[in-house]
Structures are given as structure tokens and as C-alpha cells.
Amino acid sequence: GAGVSQTPSNKVTEKGKYVELRCDPISGHTALYWYRQSLGQGPEFLIYFQGTGAADDSGLPNDRFFAVRPEGSVSTLKIQRTERGDSAVYLCASSLIPTRLSSYNEQFFGPGTRLTVL
Amino acid sequence: KQEVTQIPAALSVPEGENLVLNCSFTDSAIYNLQWFRQDPGKGLTSLLLIQSSQREQTSGRLNASLDKSSGRSTLYIAASQPGDSATYLCAVSGSARQLTFGSGTQLTVLP
Numbered sequence: 251g252a253g254v255s256q257t258p259s260n261k262v263t264e265k266g267k268y269v270e271l272r273c274d275p276i277s278g279h280t281a282l283y284w285y286r287q288s289l290g291q292g293p294e295f296l297i298y299f300q301g302t303g304a305a306d307d308s309g310l311p312n313d314r315f316f317a318v319r320p321e322g323s324v325s326t327l328k329i330q331r332t333e334r335g336d337s338a339v340y341l342c343a344s345s346l347i348p349t350r351l352s353s354y355n356e357q358f359f360g361p362g363t364r365l366t367v368l
Numbered sequence: 369k370q371e372v373t374q375i376p377a378a379l380s381v382p383e384g385e386n387l388v389l390n391c392s393f394t395d396s397a398i399y400n401l402q403w404f405r406q407d408p409g410k411g412l413t414s415l416l417l418i419q420s421s422q423r424e425q426t427s428g429r430l431n432a433s434l435d436k437s438s439g440r441s442t443l444y445i446a447a448s449q450p451g452d453s454a455t456y457l458c459a460v461s462g463s464a465r466q467l468t469f470g471s472g473t474q475l476t477v478l479p
Contacts (some may be wrong), residue, residue, distance in 0.1 A: 254411075280414070281465070283465075283466060285466075285467075285468075290471070291471055292457050292469030292470050292472055293394070293467070293469050294374070294455075294469070295466040295467065295468070298465055298466050300424050306464060306465065307464065308464075310422075311467070316414075341412065342413060343412075343467075355399065355400060355461060355465065356400075356402065356417045357402065357414070357467060358414060359404075359411045359412040359413075359414070360411055361410060361411040362410075362411050362474060364409075368414070
């Protein structure tokens with residue numbers, strides 16, 4: 251596709267429910283990132299995939315959060331037993347091979363999924 | 369731990385003015401710095417990327433500079449227009465690859 255796409259655009263759920271958020275990166279981008287943005291703040295890193303594997307999941311807040319990228323393209327962020335504090339905009343980004351001396355690590359963002367936990 | 373600060377948090381200017389947005393970061397060991405624009409309720413649009421070996425990048429009316437040693441970057445917007453109204457975010461990446469963001473500057477350009 252032309253850009254990073256995310257579905258759904260909005261998700262309203264009740265406390266304690268399970269949700270899945272989907273990200274479809276730019277074709278050919280091997281790196282994929284998930285961020286979370288609270289109102290009035292900049293995005294905060296959650297997890298980074300290089301291909302199919304999670305290269306860095308240090309930003310996941312706790313074990314209720316999990317993400318997969320089984321075929322190295324589409325990724326799903328999964329949140330179990332949602333809490334009201336999980337309400338935020340979840341952003342996905344992708345890039346080419348991130349290297350030190352290359353602009354290939356320019357990240358391109360999707361429109362985000364706004365998650366509201368009631 | 370890298371920290372990114374953006375000043376001011378909000379800025380309101382009349383149309384046609386030139387303006388400067390500031391970004392500072394605490395760890396100078398960065399790979400690159402990106403400036404983004406975010407419109408209300410939307411995702412992030414990449415404006416400029418400056419690699420660690422570069423001093424500045426230009427795109428149209430936008431010019432971004434980078435001073436790695438002092439941990440500073442500026443985004444210069446020439447001849448501002450109402451359509452420039454948005455939140456501008458600065459972000460740096462290091463060896464960990466992910467971006468660390470500032471909280472943004474909310475810009476309003478008054479017609």
C-alpha cells in the first residue's frame with residue numbers, strides 16, 4: 251500500500267476485555283514499531299520488530315501487552331484484561347533497514363487506533 | 369535514558385511571520401533526528417530527517433538544524449501560513465532504533 255494502515259481507527263471496549271489492534275506497514279519495510287500516545291504527550295515506544303522477531307520489547311508496560319508479526323509484514327498488538335489507563339492512541343510505524351549511517355531508518359507512521367476503555 | 373524537551377509548548381503567531389521551534393535532548397549519541405507534524409486526531413507526518421553527520425536539512429519553507437554536541441535542534445518555518453497550524457514533534461533515535469519524542473509544540477498561525 252501507499253502508507254502505513256491501522257485498523258480499527260477507533261475501538262471502545264469495557265474494562266477487563268481483550269483487544270487486538272492491527273498494523274499493515276509499507277510494503278518492503280522490514281522494521282515495524284508500536285508506540286502509544288496519551289493526550290498532550292509525545293508518543294512512547296512499546297515494541298520494535300525486525301522481520302518476524304521482536305528485537306526490542308522494553309517499552310511494553312506489563313505482561314498484559316503482547317505483539318506479533320508472524321510473517322514479517324502485518325503486526326497485531328494484543329492487550330489482555332484492559333484497564334482504563336490503557337486508553338490512548340496506539341500508533342504503528344515502519345521503516346526500511348534501520349542502520350546507523352543511513353536515512354533508511356526514517357519512520358513513517360500510520361493514522362493510529364484510538365482505544366477507549368470504559 | 370534519553371530525554372527530549374520542546375520549547376515552547378504552545379505558540380501563536382500572525383500569518384507571514386518566520387518562526388523557530390526548539391528541541392533539546394540529553395544524550396548526544398543519536399543516529400538521527402526527525403521532525404514530525406501532527407494534526408488533531410491524526411497520525412504523524414514526517415517533515416525532515418537529519419542524520420547525525422548532518423548539520424541541517426531543508427524542505428520548502430522548512431529548515432531544520434542539528435547541533436549534536438550541544439544536544440539541540442531547531443525547526444525554522446518561513447512565511448508561516450494558517451495551514452501550518454498543527455503540533456510539531458521532535459524525535460531522536462539512537463542505537464536502540466526506537467524514537468524518543470518530545471511533548472511537542474502546538475503552533476497556531478492566525479490569519
